[in-house]
Amino acid sequence: MDRYYITTSIPYINGEPHIGHTYELLTADVLARYARQQGKNVILSTGTDEHGGKIQEKAQELGKPIREYADEMSARWRELGSIVNMSNDRFIRTTDAGHEQRAGLIWKSLEKFIYKAKYSGWYCTGCEAFVTESTAKENGGVCPIHNRPYEKIEEDNYFFKLSGFSKAIEEAITSGTFRIVPDTRKNEILGIIKEGVEDVSISRPKEKISWGIPVPDDPDQVMYVWFEALMNYITVLGYPEHQDFKDFWPADVQVIGKDISRFHALIWPGMLMGLGVELPKALYVHGFINIDGKKISKSLGNVVHPREAVEKHGIDALRYYVLRHTPSYGDGDFTWEKFENAYNGELANELGNAVSRTEAMITKYQKGVIGNIPPSEHDSAQYRKYMSEFRFDRALEEIWEQIRGLNQYIDEQKPWVIAKSGDSEHLQQVLAYMCSDLLEVGELLQPFLPDTSARIKEIFSTGVIKPSQTNLFPKTQIKQP
RNA sequence: GGCAGGGUAGCUCAGCUGGUUAGAGCGCAGGACUCAUAAGCCUGAGGUCGGCGGUUCAAGCCCGCCCCCUGCUACCA
DSSP: EEEEEEEEEEEEETTTOOGGGHHHHHHHHHHHHHHHHHEEEEEEEEEEEEEEHHHHHHHHHHTTTHHHHHHEEEEEEHHHHTTOOOSSSEETTTTTTTHHHHHHHHHHHTTTEEEEEEEEEEEEEEEEEEEEHHHHHHHHTETTTTTEEEEEEEEEEEOOOEEEGGHHHHHHHHHHHSSSESSSHHHHHHHHHHOOOOEEEEEEEOOOSSSSSSTTTTTEEEEOOHHHHHHHHHTTTTTTTOOOHHHHHSSEEEEEEEHHHHIIIHHHHHHHHHOOOOSSSSSEOOOOOOTTTTTTOOTTTOOHHHHHHHHOOHHHHHHHHHHHSTTSSSSSEEEEHHHIIIIIIIIIIIHHHHHHHHHHHHHHHHHBEEEOOOOOOOOOOHHHOOOOOOHHHHHHHHHHHHHHHHHHHHHHHHHHHHHHHHHHHHHHHHHHHHHHHHHHHHHHHHOOOOHHHHHHHHHTTTTTTOOSOOOOOOOOOOOOO
């Protein structure tokens, strides 16, 4: 059986989940469901990244044991997946014993590419990263993201010889064995490579940061959180010895946000090459969701939690909005007005109503009996092409074109006129065709709107209408005349 | 500063290797209908395709210069 392995990045648990974080979970979920629909054996993995100084600090601030804080936050992120009906098979925490133990093994395996050296530079605890001298000055010595001063740090670090892999990584990218989508992100990475890739620091002194995985055979150092977190993609499969790893790696696609493409397109491939392990086949880099044109941020007070949207119109409505109206290759925008418009216009009026009128006519004219449903006849090549390109927005547009086509068909055929004419054979053909069309829509919709898809199939697939108790997408706002 | 991608109807965007009257969705205006969630369908208005210049029989698409936006990256101080 074909196997399909897909991962999301694992969010760092220092922050609260919001609607922007659903995009990654949902795109990965769509790909996973699409693969399952094609009969593939799928593993969809997500999780949380929990080590590092920032977590340590945050827990201290709250006066909690770190572990307890991590448990609470991880649970909150796990909940996000269930809120949007994500069908993940795994949920890995970097504090899982298995991950920690395997991370040690991976470090050992990479040792011939690891060396110790003095590192000196400006460091932001918020970013968990060093910045260049120039960046530090440019920002006036204060990190603009976290609004805290950079610290001058001089310390012993282990380094990973990433520079040695740069050529091979470039080749993997240009040849297409390691596909980066969209092209703009690919070109960015190639640009970075062209300018020269340096070795990266992969450890921190334990005296500064204790909340991390110890470096094997050196009690004074812990692994740099990024280096260790990337390993989750294979530790979750039980690298190196477990059968899952042998069966499912390399990943078919890894879904990440545009802010972390550097780690996933350079460091991670370098690590894999060091291990002698294949690179993932594809990296899909998505953008961000803004709210009313502005970046989502606590300080702006514009944070929307996906739960609010789900409470309003249900899970599939949120999934629909996020997947259709966030450009797959760019940034999206959420406003309640846009959400309402998409819900009322596209889900309720176009899809919901098409289902409703079809069901009603068959019930009214044929006592619910559909009869023979002809096979679907639409060409789904374009849809499949979009899916292979991770163009979820376009794929949904394709489906809606078909839904519009159905509504037009109904108005052209005028089944209510045929019914009056008494040509029952013709009427049956027209109504059955409508069902066929809707069942096809339901099939295409399955990866995106699993509940809606199931309901459509339930109503029409048996040859006799199974009456729906409620409308698919009830309208909540009635326009005043 | 360098590299990359953009600037097309009120809004969000599509326009393949240059070729008849520049497209879609939303919004707006009008119309015909009634199966349906007062939904759906039809018609229409609306664009000097960022600016200037050039190549061509012909440019939104090619070339030059300029303005603006976004991303990555560098440097100065």
